[in-house]
Amino acid sequence: MPSISDSDELIFFVNGRKVIEKKADPEVNLLIYLRKILRLTGTKYGCGSGGCGACTVMVSRYDPKSKKIHHYPATACLVPICSLHGAAVTTVEGVGSIKKRIHPVQERLAKCHGTQCGFCSPGMVMSIYTLLRNHPEPTPDQITEALGGNLCRCTGYRPIVESGKTFSPGATVCQMKGSGKCCMDPDERSFLSREEKMCTKLYNEDEFQPLDPSQEPIFPPELIRMAEDPHKRRLTFQGARTVWFMPVTLKDLLELKAGYPEAPLVMGNTTVGPSIKFKGEFHPIFISPLGIPELNFVEGTDNGATVGAAYSLAQLKDALDFLVSEQPKEKTKTYHALLKHLRTLAGPQIRNMATVGGHTVSRPNFSDLNPILAAGNATINVMSKEGKRQISLNGPFLEELPEANLKPGEVVVSVSIPYTTQWQFVAGLRLAQRQENAFAIVNAGMSVEFEEGTDTIKGLQMFFGSVAPTVVSAKQTCKQLIGRQWDEQMLSDACQWVLEEIRIPPEAEGGMVEYRRTLMVSLFFKFFLKVRRWLNKMDPQKFPDIPGKFVSALDDFPIETPQGIQMFQCVDPNQPQQDPVGHPVMHQSAIKHTTGEAIFVDDMPPVDQELFLAVVTSTRAHAKITSLDVSKARACPGVVDVITAKDVPGENNHRGEIFYAQSEVICVGQIVCTVAADTYAHAKEAAKQVKIAYDDIEPAIITIEQALELNSFLSPERKIEQGNVDYAFKHVDQVIEGEVHVEGQEHFYMETQSILAIPQTEDKEMVLHVGTQFPTHVQEYVSAALKVPRSRIACHMKRTGGAFGGKVTKPALLGAVAAVAANKTGRPIRFILERSNDMLITAGRHPLLGKYKIGFMNNGEIKAADVEYYVNGGCTPDESEMVVEFIVLKSENAYCIPNFRCRGRACKTNLPSNTAFRGFGFPQATVVVEAYVTAVALKCNLLPEEVKEINMYKRTSKTAYKQTFNPEPLRRCWKECLEKSSFYSRKQAAEEFNKKNYWKKRGLAVTPMKFSIGIPTASYNQAAALVHIYLDGSVLLTHGGCELGQGLYTKMIQVASRELNIPQSYVHLSETSTVTVPNALFTAGSLGTDVNGKAVQNACQILLERLRPIIKKNPEGKWKEWVAKAFEESISLSATGYFKGYQTNMDWEKEEGDAYPYYVYGAACSEVEVDCLTGAHKLLRTDIFMDAAFSINPALDIGQIEGAFIQGMGLYTTEELKYSPKGVLYSRGPDDYKIPTVTEIPEEFYITLVHSRNPIAIYSSKGLGEAGMFLGSSVLFAIYDAVTAARKERGLSNTFPLNSPATPEVIRMSCTDQFTDMIPRDDPSTYTPWSIHVS
């Protein structure tokens, strides 16, 4: 290995400033470098695997050949700094800042309300900014495409896309798809309310600065000179453990590869990087040949195109686009197939980083391109010092047979993709959990060549991805079919033979075995139809077309740019101008979010002497720890200490929550010990050296079913009963029974759990900065763990990057873990969970099993319901008992069932402990209700909507727990939703569509909602605020609520501004802390604005009361003068405000109470289209009508509704947690857990805030943080409706299990047909499946 003195200087630019790194370490990635070395913390860590886009930056390179500058988005977490030599990097700080000048992209994202928590915002800015650098006037589709690699968990994407669309020429607020009509024209928009003045403008475009592309920073001339330097030489960067070679000529590359045959060529690093990070691979040497001209070209010949191996997949797409536009269609069928997949493969960042060579050589089994390249007879051109050769991709290379691999010393120089011939047809097919940025569940590349002018098969190729450890070919099948006609018999034989030839074993990794088998043949059927259609086009006389009913099976769902309208009540024109209440005020931190200047915990500068903490977690679900050996870890470089249960000075088990496992582990993912070291890399490396030996303890309970068998519960049963249920069952026309399973959900807040614990030198004080919803809880747990009074523990919380319930209890546990480490080492501890650990340790929404028995009349009237709910609580109490109470109380939803019995219980299992999640049990439980209402409808031959209408609360009534309420707003939301979504006419249109289309079906559903706010315990609703007025008139506002992205601080400023009658700009809100407001309760349950608003109002009113005599004496005076006068008169300018809380109660003995202060009502109508062959679905349109009473801030409230709806839609459709039968969570990052992206949201999305009265709450508002979540189930039921239509047509029973999530697997396997019938089935008793359901 070269010695350290051989290290060259790494030169690149960041935001126009030259960076010279004399000791560039190949193991350091750009994200770490920006955040820790350059202290540019705008670029965020969300996953570290290229899957979330939070770390997006723009990379610019100069190409000396074309003399052009190429700008592209990249995920900094996968960019080794060494690969940046000669590049210019732009981060969000380089785009604009409050200190200098904000950029139009930042301004518009903020003002269009495209940020909530703001953690994804810098990445969003960078994706839009990079697009604008390349296309200053982008089309709406380009904007949607540009955002495909960026996840946002808060907003639901609509406002983000909208902010981007403001740069599209001609794109206006008008949403009617270029119909020439305007949506705002009352004749067009029949649902504009006539009684109330409704507004639709959430921002004012006139305020936007124009985009002036000439003002963008120039590319550093020095880098142009470097790129054009004729004397460039190989560079070497020597790190602590690894060396990076950067050859500049092909000859040099071949020399290096010959010398170091094992060294990877790092191109896009999108395979090498994740393999090092997640699979523990280590490479002492890297070779980085990205800039070599012989690998960077595209060349057309008579036979096809050859593309250089260093071309990125995005460049490949551009090249193919060009060729397709130049060449006749018949020659470019392979290119068309590749282009289709290049639109959805990963996101734009990865497509711009990953290279053609890297893709073909790394041969992932899920590869989207290799099966098509193989089917299109592509070859790779390989070179070594020994010479050149070609390898066909349709040979054994893709199957990774050892003899077919690249030889040591060989590199791929290019890939040749031949043109198709006239009688050859090529297609790419795929299905993934999500349309874009998701690995395929199964994909395929297929080609067929016919004897000229006939449909006699001359050649046939089928390659499948994700069905085996490598891409595989159905060689034998294809061979056997040569000479056959392209007809039904061939189809049938092909399907049988493919299934015999490619056998997915029942226990195969990745699971979904029967589904994957079905997909193989379903995709072949699609190919069969495509070829039939194409043959018909070739010669309509000879080859009949496919049946009209089958045509829609041919194409995948198009990706459309989403659009929508948001309607809300206009502010009373008589309201004083200065009063911001009721206005769509931008989030108080929005601009800081979009410039990256908003500080999250890990953005805080290093504290002197600070250490980083890495966790060691249990790998067993239930076991005795027989030994724990930390000696090797202690000896690792940089390690200061290893912390175990023995180091906890106080309680290690506080209220049933265990900080460090002691002698026994009770779930996989339980923290056993932590390692504190000088860097996170050191801590993590050392953590791997901790050795734990276990002895399994029986039983290990994983599922609800197992817990029920073993009577394993966390809490007693809760029950509510009204009427005489047993009697009623005897007097009904029909009784049905059923079960509904709702799986759990990961919060996937974009900022992982983050804690900075700083021990103080005096009096055992400890200061913590934590991203939490409940600072008091952190204080309590830390105080218990350290055995120090709470008064010495200060917990600060400025903001957090999303929480959704996941930061109510867990930060307390993690805070205690960190505080114990800080206490032991005496040094500050930075504890930032990696995404995979966060998902593993902190768990999420409770999986639920609902069992129902329903008695009803033939007219749809439900007379009796007996429902049991069980949730999988996990291994410790957490909040499971309360979740069950909520489920039992809320689960009647909007329906009045006179004889109603509901029971619930939390199961104790050996899974990580599940916790609060937006909606707190309601979104799971109410699916069961909607499911049984739907089941009743099917039995009565009615529409579900009709049965809902029949059974819905209609007048002032009592709930099952005897609380009186008036459902008038529910009725209005329901009625308006049905009417204004044109439900019945669209339902009819869907039925017409379904008659004409066999393989695609449309479905609609309308879901009503009665959602309760708050907590049934009065003391949990109290809140306090502290308001100071300073002598310059500025006001500092503090309260006990936490800013999670929901805009609480913004609303509190609006309240203070109205109450004190001063402009919002006078009011400042800095942070929430246990120092300023003691004993504050959690910010959850949609109550944040309600309770803190009242407390702030109270404090402001106290202050104003004190100022009143002064104001009276000098009514013309100014605020500042009054404040000065008050000080002169020794009047206190500081006040505590208090809200005692809503007086709620619940008596579980009597099964009655006034459990909730009020209800939020709503209704949503969704329409979907389902592909019965693949199980994919497309959400065409959603209309939401939400009872907002009076909205304090319609922009924030609509943001909450949209964001919650999309999160709910994710829960019910794409988000699927996979557990092994032994309780190991497999889904630990964005690669294998799919939250919705911009492509999943409704193509048309209409939100209306319905006005009602709610005098009990501040300004007659309502808490809307959670309610939208459940409305996402309208998508689930619309899917169910579509699947029912498919099953009806196929003559299948219309009752089938309705479980959540309705993933593509569930949808496909419910649409039973000849393909599902032909797959081999395995006897479940003969194998152990890869994954199981835990609900």
Ligand SMILES: Cc1cc2nc3c(=O)[nH]c(=O)nc-3n(C[C@H](O)[C@H](O)[C@H](O)COP(=O)(O)OP(=O)(O)OC[C@H]3O[C@@H](n4cnc5c(N)ncnc54)[C@H](O)[C@@H]3O)c2cc1C
């Ligand atoms: C978040 C994410 C999402 C993704 N989604 C998808 C998806 O939906 N569909 C899909 O198909 N793929 C997907 N991928 C995989 C991606 O396509 C591959 O990782 C990528 O194509 C590899 O290219 P690279 O240039 O980054 O390779 P690198 O990681 O740089 O290299 C990979 C391997 O190839 C070797 N190699 C590279 N170039 C050469 C050469 N010229 N000659 C010889 N050996 C070479 C290297 O030695 C190394 O072993 C995804 C990846 C990520 C990170």
Ligand code: FES
């Ligand atoms: S942190 Fe880089 S993509 Fe998620």
Ligand code: FES
């Ligand atoms: S605003 Fe996008 S993740 Fe929070």
